[in-house]
Amino acid sequence: KAGVTQTPRYLIKTRGQQVTLSCSPISGHRSVSWYQQTPGQGLQFLFEYFSETQRNKGNFPGRFSGRQFSNSRSEMNVSTLELGDSALYLCASSRRDPRLGQETQYFGPGTRLLVL
């Protein structure tokens, strides 16, 4: 079974621009979560989507947004980019494991965003 895929893998933008990142979950997974990873803050939760609805949101400004499509693929958008938005953006898909009774998240390779 194919894993989580993210495109593009690398991106260079300048301040003020906007960017859209894409995530395709593992087949059959309906939940997609997004995280930002930086050396100083580690992995921080951005938001989570399930069945095209945002179910949870982290403490990020409104410049960070996302959406999910009917095939569970998800996109996140960052508008008016700032230097501090440079990070590895990770998405994870999950489904409830009937043996564990819990959801387990599986991560994609990430998109490395550099803002100049």
Added chain:
Amino acid sequence: TQLLEQSPQFLSIQEGENLTVYCNSSSVFSSLQWYRQEPGEGPVLLVTVVTGGEVKKLKRLTFQFGDARKDSSLHITAAQPGDTGLYLCAGAGRGSSNTGKLIFGQGTTLQVKP
């Protein structure tokens, strides 16, 4: 606010040595996951622990979930250079406010020298 304190942050050891990484919190988690991450890649799931007191083994790696489900440890026996990487613990909180959200520790960078 739920936090996971992971220690140590850095560990450099010789091949063949044993080591333990700790994750501690004042919050109760419904489950706790351990990941390993290579530079430039996403975290790869090693194990999920759900039950308080649970112990799981994955070859030379032993994972334990605390009885109160507030802490966890990862023990590696006879470390090898291939174990080098960033180890992350991540807790799943309870309740609707934690849906789809993992709380991550700061990570432990492990270097195993041949």
